[in-house]
Amino acid sequence: MGYAVVLGEALVDLLETQRDGELIYRQAIGGAPLNVSVGATRLGGEVQYLGSLGNDTLGDRIAQFLRQTGVGTAGVTRVPVPTTLAVTTFEGAEPTFQFYGEPPSYALLRPEDIDEKVVAGAAVVYTGSIALMREPFLAAARKAWAVPGPLRVFDPNVRPKLLPDAAAVTALRELVSGFFATADLVKLSAADAEVLWDGADPAAAAERILATGAKAVVVTCGAKGAYVATAGNPGVMLTAPTVDAVDATGAGDSVMGALVRRLLSDGVPAEPEGWQNYVRFALAVAGLVCERRGGAVAMPTLEELTDRWGALL
Template sequence: MGYAMVMGEALIDLLEAELDGELIYRQAIGGAPLNVAVGVARLGGEVQYAGALSDDVLGDRIAAFLRDTGVGRTGVKRVPVPTTLAVTTFEGAEPTFTFYGEPPSYALLGPDDLDLAAVGGAAVLYTGSICLLREPFRAAARAAWATAGPVRVFDPNVRPTLLPDAAATDALRDLVEEFFATADLVKLSAADAVLLYGEHDPAAAADRIRGLGAGAVVVTCGSKGAHVASADGAAMLPAPSVAAIDATGAGDSVMGALIRRLLDDGLPADLAGWQRHVRFALAVAGLVCERKGGATAMPTPAELTARWGALL
């Protein structure tokens, strides 16, 4: 089966909530790549996490959480800056993130901190998300991406609050397209497609990204499901009906589930294979949306079977 190497940010989410009529913030471990790594591990896959963690008490909690969830930590670098905080507010179940902490603790992994032999030995390599906006992490991600061997999967995970103007958006588009061009799989949200391309049609966004060189593209569309495009066609797959209370981490769970399937089966040979993977991923995301919070909401196979019955 092999292992996945997941590179990117880990941080602390402060999730808006109400208690006894007062607005409070509930602490949760998060960061899209960390969520992905935990999602893979909870589904039974072997995964190594590469990223920077603060040496403060919150960084200690993140490190302990990775250990307790079975995520390998050989690629972790501890850094002497405070852990980045993501204050998370909601409209319905959909979160909006505002980030605090300079320099960001999550972006301090550099190329010299990488074990490139471990990267090259992975069956799947994932990177993406907000850590790419900063050096030295961006250079580390490029170095890993250039290493031959793994299936390469990428998620831009755009956060509008980190893009102050049109020039920043243009720069991000150029950056993520550099990774799109050589990705075996790109996963992005419909909101990402609108921000990057002004494109409200997921099929058109997927075609554009495949035209840059990506092997397959999955565009998640919330409760509507996901659009998947590969070399031999495209399809829109419906999401299962759920009583969503918190969509934090849902997109990350889709990526975690897709990586888990790639570890088992390798790259699908055709659209039908990708559809099987995406149906499984949407079932995982549906269960995540019925729970509170990010990484702690990632399910196990037994929990999936209990909720949905036998899965494809």
């Protein structure tokens, strides 16, 4: 089993909650790509994280957390700005994010920080999410994405709070389409699809993405499950396991982490049924994440997954 390279943001979530009748914010390490790194690692995969961290106490905590989790940090760059904060509010278990910090500490990875030999040696390269909306990170991600060899895995991870108008949505759609076109796998949420294509449902979104050149698409639909489609084959809606969700933060990222883990161990499925099996596994991971609080810290191990659902691999 080879390793994965993951590029994107790491930050600190401030999660809104109640304690003794008072509104407080609980600190949690997060950022979608960091969550993917941790999720794949805890499931037994090997991951090298490439990203920029602030040079403050919070940046130190993120770096320590990655090391303790077993995520490779040789590609981490420390930058002289405070760590970005994401204030997280909830409607039920579903989170909404508002970001604070300028320039964002997570988007300062430069093209010259990318070790092309590390990327070329990987079995999988992942990028995506809000870091792509800023330079120099976008240039760094494009450099890594262009390295031949690894499977390419992408997640747009749309955040409406960062899209003030229709022009911003159009610009993001054009940006992510460039990555879709050469992706072996695209994972996005139904909410992402609605923003990018004016209310498009999962099937319509998958069709659009496959038309760009992507080979497989997974659209997560919260408690309903996920829609899976591959080039030249009809899509299938898969149901999610029933859980008592308390916090959906990081659930979509855990799906991606689980898919990366399966790609590392078993490669690209030869048939659509193989992708469906991967996604069923990933939905079981996400269900367990939703039964816990906090993003990265909620990512389960294989042992915890087996304890909850039985044998899945």
